Amino acid sequence: QVQLQESGPGLVKPSETLSLTCTVSGGSISSYYWSWIRQPAGKGLEWIGRIYTSETTNYNPSLKSRVTMAVDTSKNQFSLKLSSVTAADTAVYYCAREVTRGSARWFDPWGQGTLVTVSS
Amino acid sequence: DIQMTQSPSSLSASVGDRVTITCRASQSISSYLNWYQQKPGKAPKLLIYAASSLQSGVPSNFSGSGSGTDFTLTIISLQPEDFATYYCQQTYSTPRTFGGGTKVEIK
Numbered sequence: 001q002v003q004l005q006e007s008g009p010g011l012v013k014p015s016e017t018l019s020l021t022c023t024v025s026g027g028s029i030s031s032y033y034w035s036w037i038r039q040p041a042g043k044g045l046e047w048i049g050r051i052y053t054s055e056t057t058n059y060n061p062s063l064k065s066r067v068t069m070a071v072d073t074s075k076n077q078f079s080l081k082l083s084s085v086t087a088a089d090t091a092v093y094y095c096a097r098e099v100t101r102g103s104a105r106w107f108d109p110w111g112q113g114t115l116v117t118v119s120s
Numbered sequence: 121d122i123q124m125t126q127s128p129s130s131l132s133a134s135v136g137d138r139v140t141i142t143c144r145a146s147q148s149i150s151s152y153l154n155w156y157q158q159k160p161g162k163a164p165k166l167l168i169y170a171a172s173s174l175q176s177g178v179p180s181n182f183s184g185s186g187s188g189t190d191f192t193l194t195i196i197s198l199q200p201e202d203f204a205t206y207y208c209q210q211t212y213s214t215p216r217t218f219g220g221g222t223k224v225e226i227k
Contacts, residue, residue, distance in 0.1 A: 035216070044207065044218055044219075044220050044221050045164065045207055045209075045218040045221075046218070047215050047216040047217065047218070049215075050214075050216075058214040058215070059215075060215040061121070061215065062215075094163055094164075098211070103150070103151070103152075103170070104151070104152070104169050104170035104173065104211075105152060105169075105211035106154045106166055106169035106170075106175075106209075106211060107154070107156075107164075107166065107209070107211075107216075108166040108169075108175070110163040110164055110165075111163065112162075112163055113163050
């Protein structure tokens, strides 16, 4: 059973770069799209972007100028970097696998989430 | 971007009630529509994919329908463990987008 685990600093200073890693266990990272999603406290879900194991990426246009994703197949990990953060980037950050079967696509599983606070 | 609009944003219901949540896409998304359940402090959990397919392990108390722009999640008989927030999501195109959520509370 595939499991995902986010890791990284829980506190980032304004204007600095947020860096998170998602470790995939119980299965291979190959041949899937892997997404990052965030959720500010008490609010809804926002898709940040995704990466394929070939390093093809798609980013949300609202964040594209600040987002970089990478994948390390040797470690079964993928990562997120979000630059020039502000308080508005404070949120729980989730990683998730995008599954494709026929003409259907969905996110499963999800990591448990990690809270990142932007504050000086 | 495809905008996903859920209604209502919240509702109060009793155990045993039939609950219906709707989701409307700003353009046709065929059946690329998923439903997730989220409980406080937890990650979203997949309930329904491809508009009407029940994820393995999810009780048959949940059902989904619709295609094109209009979709529905139905909880046939609300159980105590069903009180949560529900989100729809389109995977027709990028950026992937979610509805604003529907919080189901105890009446």
